[in-house]
Amino acid sequence: MKNKILFVIKGLKITPNFKEKLTHNFHELTVLEMLIYLIFIRSFWDKKRRFFFEGSLALPGQMYIAERKVLFDVIKEKKPRHCFEVGTYTGGGSTYFISKAFESVGSGHLVTLENDPYFYNKAKKYYAEKIPVVAKHVEFMFGDKAQDFDKIIKLYVRVDCAFLDGAEDSNQTLSQYNYFLPFFHKGTILMVHDWNTEKTRELKPILLRGGKWRVYKEVKPPESVGLIVFEML
Ligand SMILES: C[S@@+](CC[C@H](N)C(=O)[O-])C[C@H]1O[C@@H](n2cnc3c(N)ncnc32)[C@H](O)[C@@H]1O
Structure with missing residues (x-):
């Protein structure tokens, strides 16, 4: 639980390369960036782009x-x-x-x-x-x-x-x-x-x-x- 709280607190920031990370994958984003993606960006992307960016949302993985x-x-x-x-x-x-x-x-x-x-x-x-x-x-x-x-x-x-x-x-x-x-x-x-x-x-x-x-x-x-x-x- 303590680790999860620390993960969320540490993730409450937008990194300078946020835009670039949108060509990588969902799991590279900070918690705040994930929320921005899910609320403001996701609906503008087509299904294919979302599939390759997100993978299986609850399973981290690498690759762009x-x-x-x-x-x-x-x-x-x-x-x-x-x-x-x-x-x-x-x-x-x-x-x-x-x-x-x-x-x-x-x-x-x-x-x-x-x-x-x-x-x-x-x-x-x-x-x-x-x-x-x-x-x-x-x-x-x-x-x-x-x-x-x-x-x-x-x-x-x-x-x-x-x-x-x-x-x-x-x-x-x-x-x-x-x-x-x-x-x-x-x-x-x-x-x-x-x-x-x-x-x-x-x-x-x-x-x-x-x-x-x-x-x-x-x-x-x-x-x-x-x-x-x-x-x-
Ligand atoms: C770069 S990561 C792989 C990323 C993964 N292909 C992906 O797309 O998310 C390298 C992985 O290889 C594993 N690994 C390192 N040496 C290995 C070995 N000798 N045999 C099997 N796996 C190894 C590491 O533990 C690590 O999880």
């Missing part, structure tokens, strides 16, 4: 509007049978939009891995209790390495889609890529977040070297902190 839209559209366009994600966080960002796209397609699963027990439990519980229809398209896994996917990946034999958004650690991202590589095939979709940060420093030259991957979509700053989607040739 443009990034969420790319993840959603790619699943709808390419219709992979499944997608493997590293980095669930609380489940309200990429996890929500990828699984909503599978729900919209009517089939497909996201298998998502998180190494923080608090986030893993929070996300899993919220989906089961609050959004069971979406939960049918997600499998939550607790673990800290791509090898934790072993059992599930063997059932699928090949990997149609992967999304890398784990720790800000280029070596971990590279190991995740190397784990998936033998399972990738022509047409596999590989989505990578934080394309301009340390997270992807070692993987970037490998993907851009040519021959193996083509860039299918990319969102750049300021609409994104860097999200790139590759298709395997």
